[in-house]
Structures are given as structure tokens and as C-alpha cells.
Amino acid sequence: MAFKTLGAKAAAALDKELMSTGAFSIDQLMELAGLSVSQVVYRVHPPTQGRRVLIACGPGNNGGDGLVAARHLRHYGYQPTVYYPKKPKNDLYQRLSKQLEDLEVPFVEDFPAALKSTDHVVDAIFGFSFSGEVREPFSAVIQALEETNVPVTSVDAPSSWSIEDGPPVSGVGSKFNPAVLVSLTAPKPLVKHFKGRHFIGGRFVTPAIAKKYDFEVPQYEGIDQCVEVGNGEQKL
């Protein structure tokens, strides 16, 4: 039996609701989302397997989650490197970047070069609000991720994939198969096309919200902020 999933429109409505009637600030939600991503990376690629993690951040909230994950990874003893070519002027992203600078996390501009000297990649380029075509510089980045042997953990969605329909039929992203996916709050419909290790993160959803949006809060263990749930063919 397949997962109950959350389509792009429902995910946007849920996000909006969490920050209005749910009374969460975006700082809080992003902190917890990024924390869960960092815990997944620790689980699938502990620092003993290589400390170098390259985090590719897009211009929106998915990129913000990546910045938070990079900070926690640094505290866990990793050596993160951040690729953030379209840093918005937005105060929150500026602050998250400053927090990384204060930890001496390098920001790099040459993605292919950085990819050659990393042990793991976090794809925090596009999330549930993505649609349409991938433009430069991200199309070259996704192409590099399609071709690399370095394992990739994607945040919420493999970047370039349609939230509803999965990988593009042709062109950039059509061959992109990340090793790991972290679905935030709930899996998106694309998960049925995903073959790697699948986690859910974002342990802040109330039972009432899950019921309203017709998905299940997964069974997290102990204090974990993420849980592995198998691929789209398995039940929660």
C-alpha cells in the first residue's frame, strides 16, 4: 500500500497554515526542518565515512533548510561547504548565512570543482514550490548531480522533479536519482518514482493538522527528528 502524500498545493497550504493559525515562525520551522535533514545525513553517511559535505542551496526555503542543515553538520564535526549562487536579500537567509560564516564554513562558487572533493552532497535547491523549467546555474548543477558517483541526499524533492509527476521525461533531471530523500512533514506524490532510502523529517506536525490534510504523522523513535520509512511502495 502506498503512502498518503501531500500535493504541491496542499503542501503550500499546510506551510501557510503552520505559520498562521499554527503560530510557528519560519525561523522555527526552518530550524527543525534543517535539523532533521542533518540527522538524516548523519544516519546515512556518518562522519567516519568522510566528513566533507557539499550543500547546494537554492534561492527559496529549500535552500534555507540546507543552510540550517549545514550549520548542524558543522557542529557534528563535518566539514560542510556551501554552494549558494542565488542568495536572496531576505533577512532570514542573510542571517543563516552569517551563522555559517561565523563557523568558518566556506561558500564556494565553482560547483563542479567542489563536487570533485566531497564525500556527500545535500541537494537543497528546489522544494515543494518548484514547477516549470530549471534555469542556470542550477541546470548545470543538477546535470553534475546526475553524473556524479557521490551520494546525494535531496531535501523534500529531487531538484528538477515535478512534485506531482516525478522526474522530467527528458532533459535535465530526467536521469537524476538521489540516493536519499528527506520528505519534510509528509511525502510528496513524486515519492512513487523514488528508489533510494526515504526518510521523513519535520517533527512538529500536530495530529489535528495531519488529519486535516489527510496524511499520517510517522512513528518517530525516541528523540529522533527523522525516521526512515522505505520507498513509495511501502506503507508507513
Add this chain to the structure above:
Amino acid sequence: MAFKTLGAKAAAALDKELMSTGAFSIDQLMELAGLSVSQVVYRVHPPTQGRRVLIACGPGNNGGDGLVAARHLRHYGYQPTVYYPKKPKNDLYQRLSKQLEDLEVPFVEDFPAALKSTDHVVDAIFGFSFSGEVREPFSAVIQALEETNVPVTSVDAPSSWSIEDGPPVSGVGSKFNPAVLVSLTAPKPLVKHFKGRHFIGGRFVTPAIAKKYDFEVPQYEGIDQCVEVGNGEQKL
């Protein structure tokens, strides 16, 4: 050899610096502080030993940390109850309270009654900015905590203790000996009077900040947001 500790004035300056040049929002810091408190409670009192946790929240940031801890404890499967007699009008505390209401966490007004039916208490009444005398309703609460056999985890400071000098010489709080203390960012001088299990939480301090304020970032393990460091007589 004793800890390097952070006095009340230095702790206030550090807090201010984290939120100015450090670029953290109070939402972020409180989320991570409260999360570390929740992890300590899970460590010292796992839900198998009793799920009922009473969180006593004061009117300031210490109380806010308690509200965040209560939310995470609820997600871990505890049954938290919150005592919050002086809820400020401040937007942040209102939002943290709403997040608990949405999880159906009860807010109670009768502290002695609540204390009779709990397995653990979190003392989030006063933190590093406390000085002077304890007033009602908190003096009765602290007196109840002095007399109870229920184990207490104090956040940053056993409430009523002087940050510099420890327990009051006489009166309310002079016999208050919580079982557990979570020092946030760094131990305060009062820790040398503390005899219980001692943890440090708040895994967001940069090496540069620790150096500037002359304390050490403790050796956290793995993805833990807290670390047990022994009492004030032991070295980190």
C-alpha cells in the same frame, strides 16, 4: 579542576551578542535551547519511567525554553502539563503557548495538585537573568519543589538560586536541590553548589564566541543536543 563558568553579566552579554552580530533570532535560540532540555529529560527520565511531566514556566526566556521543551516532550510521547501563571503578552510566548494548545497540552493553575500527579518536573521558572527575591506565586512553587520527592530538572539555574552564589542562605530555595541541571551554552558560577546530574545544552555556540567569553564548547556526541558533564567539581 572546576569548570570555566559564565557569570550573569557575561551570560547576558553573550545572549545579546548571539542575537546581534551572531545573527540568531530568539525563535531559533529558544527552539534549540528547549530542544536540548527535552533531550535531557528523555535521557534522565525516559517515557518508560512515567510519561507525566509537569513544566513550570516563569515569565521570561527561561519559561519560553520550558514551553519549547514541553512541545518536544509531547512529540516524544510524554504527557506534559504546563504551569504558566504569568504568561506575558509578548508575541513569541503567545505563539509557543498556541503550539502547545494545538497539541492538546493542558495548562494548569493549581501547582500543588499538578505536582501530586506527575512523574517528573521541569523547572523553567528563572534563568540567568534572575536576581533578588522570589515573589508569589513562584515562592510557593519553589517551596513545593523543595519538599517534593518527584525529581526536578532545572533549566540553566535552580530557580531562586543566585547565579553567582548558589542557593539562598535561608528562606525559599535554601533547601532546593534539583536532581538535574541543564546549563544552557555554559555553566553558571552557581554550578559549584550543585550536587545532581549536570548537562550542558544549546549546541549553537561557535568556537570564536566561546573563546571570547572564555569558556569551552563541550564535547557533544554525534547528533546530541545535550551532553552530561558531571558536577561542578569535574572538568569538562
